[in-house]
Amino acid sequence: MSIQAIKLLSFDLDNTLYDNRPVIRVAESKNKEYLSQEFKKQNIDFDFEEFLSIRNELMNLKDLGGNNYNNQLENLTYLRHQVLKRFCERLNDSEQICQTALDLFLQYRSQVSVPNEIIRLLNSLCERFVVVSVTNGNCDPYQTSMGKYFKKHYAPNHGFRAKPHQHMLETIKQDFDVRSENILHIGDQLDTDGKAAENANCQFYQFSPFELGQSVSDSCEQLITHLQHH
Numbered sequence: 620m621s622i623q624a625i626k627l628l629s630f631d632l633d634n635t636l637y638d639n640r641p642v643i644r645v646a647e648s649k650n651k652e653y654l655s656q657e658f659k660k661q662n663i664d665f666d667f668e669e670f671l672s673i674r675n676e677l678m679n680l681k682d683l684g685g686n687n688y689n690n691q692l693e694n695l696t697y698l699r700h701q702v703l704k705r706f707c708e709r710l711n712d713s714e715q716i717c718q719t720a721l722d723l724f725l726q727y728r729s730q731v732s733v734p735n736e737i738i739r740l741l742n743s744l745c746e747r748f749v750v751v752s753v754t755n756g757n758c759d760p761y762q763t764s765m766g767k768y769f770k771k772h773y774a775p776n777h778g779f780r781a782k783p784h785q786h787m788l789e790t791i792k793q794d795f796d797v798r799s800e801n802i803l804h805i806g807d808q809l810d811t812d813g814k815a816a817e818n819a820n821c822q823f824y825q826f827s828p829f830e831l832g833q834s835v836s837d838s839c840e841q842l843i844t845h846l847q848h849h
Contacts, residue, residue, distance in 0.1 A: 624800045625822070625846070628744060629773075629791060631782075631806030632754040636741075636765060637731045638829040639756070646727035653723055654707070657716050663709055674702045693781035696757045699724065729762040740839045741768040744846075749795060753788065753804065755781040755811060770795075782806075783814035788821055805842070 633639035651667055658665035681692035692698050703717040710716055744750055745768050752760050752769045757776050760766045771794060773779055773787040780786035788804060791797070799820035806812025807827035816823035824845060828838035 625748065625803045626797050626801040627749040627751065627791065627795055627803070629751050629753040629788065629802060629804045629821075630741075630769075631804075631808070631812050631826075632752055632758050632760060633756045633807075634829050635805065635807045635812075635826055636737050637733045639731070639758075642728065642731050642758075645730070646724050649727050650720055650724045653720055654716075657707075657710060657720075661710055670702065670706045673705050674699075677702060690780060693755070694757075694775040695755070696721070696725065696776040699757075725757060725759070728757060729759045731758060731763050733763060733765050734835050736835045736839050738764060740842070741765055743843070744768075747846075751791060751795075753782070753791070753806075753815075782811040783818060785815055785819035788815055788819035792819075803846075 630636060651670075654670070655665045655667075677692060677698055680689070681698065692701075700717065700721050703720050704713070707713040707717050707720075741750065749770050750768050751771045751773065753773045754760075755775060757774065760769055760772055771791075773790065775781045779790065788802065791802060792799065800822070802816075802819070802821040803824055804812060804816040804819075804821050805824045805826045807825065807830070809825060813823050813825065824842065826838060826842055827833065828835040
């Protein structure tokens, strides 16, 4: 298929356009610090392992699927709120504490460091293509330095099914009046991003510069070359 057919680029966010690992570490640390203080104020033992256990339980339920599958759990903001509700149920004012903890996590969750090479890449691509973001995570790209490059943002916390479901990519076709062959989805994971593109009959390009041993600059050049010669 010629590059002329591609009109729209959909980018995954986490670990595609920035390294998400340090972002999550900080967000989790701030979340833990706040919760610890609230438990201490009410003289209730704080065991963060319990929080992790509840989170893992719900994450496993999300991943298992099956007849009792609750697709709301694909929305990681909803999932975290459910974890917080169970973890904080012994506290007075638990609802307010849960909401504050969630807001704090999301605040730091979107404080990502986007490399200059990625910003230059997005700036260049926006001159030739419509560019949107399609993520399973709950980062708000419009709070970051890359937000201005995205015409629209798609994520489960906006009511969409998570990848590998094709819901977000299918919606893009309707929103921008393009066909499957007009979309190139770009992401780091074959089992989510690649499969979602396959399910929506779109093209896919694996872009994972933040994996061990890969250069961001080289990865950007390879993507540009792919778009020029594919």
